[in-house]
Amino acid sequence: MLRAFSKQPPVALTIAGTDSSGGAGIAADLKTFAVLGVHGACAVAALTAQNTTGVTDTLVVEPEFLVAQIEAVVTDLGCQAVKTGMLATAENVEAVYHAVQKHRLQNLVVDPVMVASSGAILLAPEGKAAYREMLIPVATVITPNLPEAEALLERSIANPDEMVQAARDLCELGCKAVLITGGHLAGEAMDVLYERRAGRAHFLSQPRQDTENTHGSGCVFSAALAAFLASGQNLLGAATRAKDFITRAINQALELGQGPGPVNPMFREDQRER
Numbered sequence: 079m080l081r082a083f084s085k086q087p088p089v090a091l092t093i094a095g096t097d098s099s100g101g102a103g104i105a106a107d108l109k110t111f112a113v114l115g116v117h118g119a120c121a122v123a124a125l126t127a128q129n130t131t132g133v134t135d136t137l138v139v140e141p142e143f144l145v146a147q148i149e150a151v152v153t154d155l156g157c158q159a160v161k162t163g164m165l166a167t168a169e170n171v172e173a174v175y176h177a178v179q180k181h182r183l184q185n186l187v188v189d190p191v192m193v194a195s196s197g198a199i200l201l202a203p204e205g206k207a208a209y210r211e212m213l214i215p216v217a218t219v220i221t222p223n224l225p226e227a228e229a230l231l232e233r234s235i236a237n238p239d240e241m242v243q244a245a246r247d248l249c250e251l252g253c254k255a256v257l258i259t260g261g262h263l264a265g266e267a268m269d270v271l272y273e274r275r276a277g278r279a280h281f282l283s284q285p286r287q288d289t290e291n292t293h294g295s296g297c298v299f300s301a302a303l304a305a306f307l308a309s310g311q312n313l314l315g316a317a318t319r320a321k322d323f324i325t326r327a328i329n330q331a332l333e334l335g336q337g338p339g340p341v342n343p344m345f346r347e348d349q350r351e352r
Contacts, residue, residue, distance in 0.1 A: 084115065087115055087116055087117045088116050088117070088158040088159070088308040088309055088310075089116070089117045089118075089119060089151075089155045089156055089157050089158055089159075089308065090111050090116045090117070090118055090119070090157070090158060090159045090160070090161065090301075090304050090305055090308045091118075091119045091120065091121065091148070091151050091152065091157045091159070091160045091161070091183075092104055092107035092108065092111070092118060092119070092120050092121070092160075092161045092162075092163065092301065092304075093120070093121045093123055093144070093148065093160065093161070093162045093163070093165070093174055094107060094120070094122075094123060094161070094162060094163025094164050094165075094189075094191075094297070095122070095123055095124035095125065095126055095136075095163060095164030095165075095166065095191075095200070096122060096124070096125045096126055096128075097126060097128045097294070098125075098126065098127055098128050098129065099128055099129040099130060099334075099335065099340070100340070101130065101293040101294040101332075101334075101335075101339070101340025101341075102128070102293055102294035102296075102297045102340065103126070103128075103163060103164060103294075103297055104120045104122065104163070106294040106297040106298050106301065106340070106341075106343060107120070107161060107163065107297055107298075107301040108120060109298075109343045109344055110297075110298050110301035110302050110305060110323075110343040111301060111304075111305050113343055113344055114302060114305040114306070114309070114323075115305075115309065116158075116159075116305040116308050116309060117155070119151040119155060119157070120147075120151075121144055121147035121148045121151065122139055122144075122147065123138070123139055123144055123163075123164060123165045123166055123170050123174075124136055124137065124138045124139060124164055124165070124166040124170075124200075125137045125139070126164075126200075128194075129335055129336075129337070130293055130334065130335030130336060130337035130338055130339060130340070131335065131336050131337035132194070132197070132198055132337070133194050133198035133200070136166065136200075138166045138167055138170070139166075139170070141167075141169045141170055141172070141173035142173075144170055144173050144174070145173050145176070145177050148174070148177045148181075149177065149181070152177075152181045152183065153181075157181075157183055157184075158184070158185060158307075158308035158309075159184070159185035159186075159187065159304040159305070159307045159308035160178070160183050160184075160185065160186045160187065160304065161187040161189065161300055161301055161303075161304035162174060162186070162187070162188050162189060162213070163189050163191050163297055163300070164191040164200045164201070165191070165201070165205065166200065166201060166202065166205070167201075167202045167204075167205055168202060168204040168205045168207070168208035171205055171208035171209055171212060171213050172208055172212055174213060175208075175212040175213045175216065178213075178216055179216065184218070185218050185304065185307040185308060186216060186217045186218045186219075187217070187218060187219055187220075187221060187300050187303050187304040187307065188209075188213055188214060188217040188219070188220040188221070188253070189220070189221045189222075189296060189297070189300040190209050190214070190220060190221075190222050190226050190230065191226075191296070192205075192206070192225075192226055192229055193225065193226075195292070195293065195338070206229060206230065209230070210230060210251055214230075214248070214251045214252065214253050215251055215252030215253060216252070216253075217253040217254070218253070218254050218255065218307070218313070219253065219254060219255040219256065219257055219271075219303070219313060219317075220248065220253050220255075220256050220257070221257045221258075221259065221296070221299065221300045221303065222248070222256075222258055222259070223258070223259045223261065223296055224241075224258065224259070224260060224261075224263065227241075227244050227245075227248065227258050228244075230248060231244055231247055231248065235258075237263070238260070238263075238268060238270065238281070241258050241260060241263075241270040242270055242272065242279045244256075244258060245257075245258050245270050245271075245272035245279060246272055246279075249272055249274040253274070254273065254274055254275065254313075255271060255272060255273045255274060255313055256270075256271070256272050257269060257270070257271045257272075257282075257303070257317055258270045259296065259299065261292070261295070266283045266284065266285060266286055267283065267284050267285070267286045267287070267325070268281055268282065268283040269281070269282040269283075269317075269321060270282075271313070271314065271317050273313065273314075280314060280317070282317060282318060282321040284321060284322070284325040285325075287325065287328045287329050287331075289328060289329075289331055290338045291328070291331035291332065291333060291338050291339035291340065291341065292328055292331065292338055292341060293335075293337070293338045293339060293340040293341065294340045294341050295324060295327070295328060295341045298323075298324055298327050298341050298343045299320055299321075299323075299324040300320075301343075302319070302320035302323040302324060302343075303316050303317060303320040306319050306320055323343075324341070326345055327341040327342050327343045327345055328341050329345070330342045330345035330346075
């Protein structure tokens with residue numbers, strides 16, 4: 079899967095939290111960018127003491143320093159895509175919103191991280207309103223999983239039809255598109271992409287992988303989507319390729335740690351299970 083790297087690759091910026099075990103967050107994003115031939119830059123919104131069993135502590139970065147990191151990157155390297163992950167507080171969500179507006183950042187992929195797969199809370203309660211009122215309206219695409227979509231809409235989502243309606247309703251917040259990942263539903267791993275301008279939904283489906291090692295899957299998926307957008311793919315093409323990428327990363331997940339192991343964005347094609 080490793081690709082020849084151009085001397086002038088597109089640049090993608092991840093604005094997210096760290097994972098000290100390397101399986102999720104900024105570490106996973108940067109691995110994904112590199113594998114897909116994109117130069118990855120980062121702005122750290124929060125640090126976590128984390129491993130495969132859970133998050134034991136969090137240190138939130140102040141909004142002013144978060145903005146300083148973003149500006150250091152975009153004023154020097156430029157930026158073809160931005161991906162947000164754990165922002166931790168409403169103040170950081172607002173800071174990112176203002177930075178996006180100030181620098182007219184394009185291809186904004188918003189992963190509205192609220193709760194870790196282990197159950198740890200990764201967003202302050204008032205952060206949900208900040209997402210709805212500021213960052214989601216300026217996003218190119220948001221990538222909530224089912225629990226995150228349910229939290230944003232304050233209702234349950236139980237089947238594919240309800241996923242489509244949820245995506246439509248989330249688009250009403252102002253973003254150009256919504257991609258709800260359906261890994262929490264039974265059956266095939268099916269996601270729904272809804273584009274507001276086209277007014278239609280696309281179903282992205284792959285066979286479910288028989289593994290519990292899915293740590294960092296949401297981060298890698300949204301990072302892959304940002305990388306493909308940075309490389310010039312249209313949204314449907316980028317989403318389709320990102321879906322295939324995360325399926326293979328889960329297929330080659332690593333058996334590390336005492337909890338669910340991390341997905342492997344650095345998989346090799348010749349190791350892929352057939």
